[in-house]
Amino acid sequence: MTRTTVNHLGDHVGETVNLEGWLSNRRSSKKLHFLLLRDGSGTVQCVVSREKFGDEAFEPLGHIPYESSLTIEGVVKADARAQGGYELEATDVRVISEAQEYPISNKDHGPDFLLSHRHLWLRSRKQVALMRIRDEVLRAIRGFMHDREFLCIDAPIFTPNACEGTSTLFEVNYFDDETAFLTQSGQLYMEAAAMAYGKAYCLGPTFRAEKSKTRRHLTEFWMWEPEMAHSDLDDVMDLAEDALRTIVEAVLTNRGEDLEVLKRDIEALERVREPFPRISYTEAVEKMHEKGHEFEWGGDFGARDEALISSLYPQPVLIHRYPQEVKAFYMKRDPQDDRLALGVDVLAPEGYGEVIGGGQREDDLDLLQGRLRAHGLSEEAFAWYLDLRRYGSVPHGGFGLGIERTVCWIAGIEHVRECIPFPRMLYRIYP
RNA sequence: UCCCCGGUAGCUCAAUUGGCAGAGUAGGUGGCUGUUAACCACUUGGUUGUUGGUUCGAGUCCAACCCGGGGAGCCA
Structure with missing residues (x-):
């Protein structure tokens, strides 16, 4: 199993790799979860499919709190639909530590709040x-x-x-x-x-x-x-x-x-x-x-x-x-x-x-x-x-x-x- | 130190002349045919910075204080 980081995904197209990072965002539908994994070197979209994971494994992945730490195993795909050009077709998602409610959102914050955090x-x-x-x-x-x-x-x-x-x-x-x-x-x-x-x-x-x-x-x-x-x-x-x-x-x-x-x-x-x-x-x-x-x-x-x-x-x-x-x-x-x-x-x-x-x-x-x-x-x-x-x-x-x-x-x-x-x-x- | 601005839900903000404290978002629940700050529906959430005053009634007016932001001076 190759351990790599988001910025090097381009060298591993078609391979199964392991990424370690934090959940920065998520979008979900009935059949798919799109987990955005941030690892410091970049952010990649990891696609989790209900079909592959099965209902029992799939459901909880739609409820992982933001900024939880994760390791995701998957196959690197070049895909024009993904930001950065690559995405990971997940085969396994493991939560290292589930985060509490994360205070910083994708919306605007004021300087006092941000500096305090x-x-x-x-x-x-x-x-x-x-x-x-x-x-x-x-x-x-x-x-x-x-x-x-x-x-x-x-x-x-x-x-x-x-x-x-x-x-x-x-x-x-x-x-x-x-x-x-x-x-x-x-x-x-x-x-x-x-x-x-x-x-x-x-x-x-x-x-x-x-x-x-x-x-x-x-x-x-x-x-x-x-x-x-x-x-x-x-x-x-x-x-x-x-x-x-x-x-x-x-x-x-x-x-x-x-x-x-x-x-x-x-x-x-x-x-x-x-x-x-x-x-x-x-x-x-x-x-x-x-x-x-x-x-x-x-x-x-x-x-x-x-x-x-x-x-x-x-x-x-x-x-x-x-x-x-x-x-x-x-x-x-x-x-x-x-x-x-x-x-x-x-x-x-x-x-x-x-x-x-x-x-x-x-x-x-x-x-x-x-x-x-x-x-x-x-x-x-x-x-x-x-x-x-x-x-x-x-x-x-x-x-x-x-x-x-x-x-x-x-x-x-x-x-x-x-x-x-x-x-x-x-x-x-x-x- | 001086001048200006601000403090309302976890966060970003609204609230008319002093008259029931609201929205978006985050959180929760459900839905959704590959989403891109995803979307749709429902929903939890409040000592309005603090203390005092005016008033029938204060988020709103007055005073003091606390905290923060912007700028000046000084510097990199």
Whole structure:
């Protein structure tokens, strides 16, 4: 007896196989039951005939509750009437565990209900497709890093102090009377890693305790942070553009069916193959003025400003050289213009907003010490970070990419909460 | 933290001016010649978020609180 999964049925036409899954739906008539079996790899219609099973075996199969776990044995048939092109002519149906009344139906549900049932919601077709795309994005990133000879160097989750000194962090008690924080970014550690290995990256969860309440925010999200020694802002921008192009290409190539399930506009994604526009902060401000949008040079972009700029391009847009006041202390200043920092943000198209933030780091010890003081940060806490400038400092840079925002954009989803298996948000930490 | 919206059956929602709390769906029963969110008939199911107030009478009006959603700020 061949044990297989729904996605491989095409290799077994005419054979008798065994499938293990859950009952996702059922349609019945007097002579036939159509049992829809979902096994994680796909869903297949299994035909149960009264004639073959006999009345006694046939009747109860019309009453199996939804989401009961089943094994079904049957002959694989290619059939144009079946969704997916194949169906199983059942010869045996065994119930592993009969489900209680399943709360999630095929009809609409509200976000509160679905989020409270996230552990079950993950079973639904759209969520499975989305998780596959998330997996593909992560796989593409790791493959891209491997191809570019970056080393994966994981950053710590517990940190002794704020990385950037700006965001609100989650505090945790760290033995006795010591306080630790959940990491907000692995970047500073990646700078150490880049000095050790040349090219390094981390990919893991990060935490922000800000009380943000929008479709783009989670309190726990995953971030990919590559960092390169001997690199400048242009190298960082090249890496960011190549990375996004590679990720989108991988999803288009390998997850077409899932994009279809999500009804994603494929043409919008295909435009990512074209070069990404790169404009300076100052040019972006000028463009806003041209559009009659009020904005004063020197401030950071708000949601509306970002939306306006990204709406001008079908590709992700790179905005570089921001006023240094709005950027973190470790950003290197532009040697051409002292008011500017060599930072870059990448805005995803279609209104999805910032997916990447990064830039070139300050590599001069004296300047960095000055910036720490100016930002009111303790030199003692950052002593190890300053060491990186004491012992063989080089120009270097990198960026952070928000995994869920990237998945959200590529999959065309409304809210990042669906783009992580178990979202953590303001006022929601269950299940 | 601020602004806006909402909370009625397991779920999605309706309920006119303050006047008997309803539908679809899920669950149950029966029917149906291969169904595609199957369909048809019947049927179970209610502390209207909580507390208080106004009123002959409150799902509806008022107050406070609780919970959730959307957005802003901040960020990825």
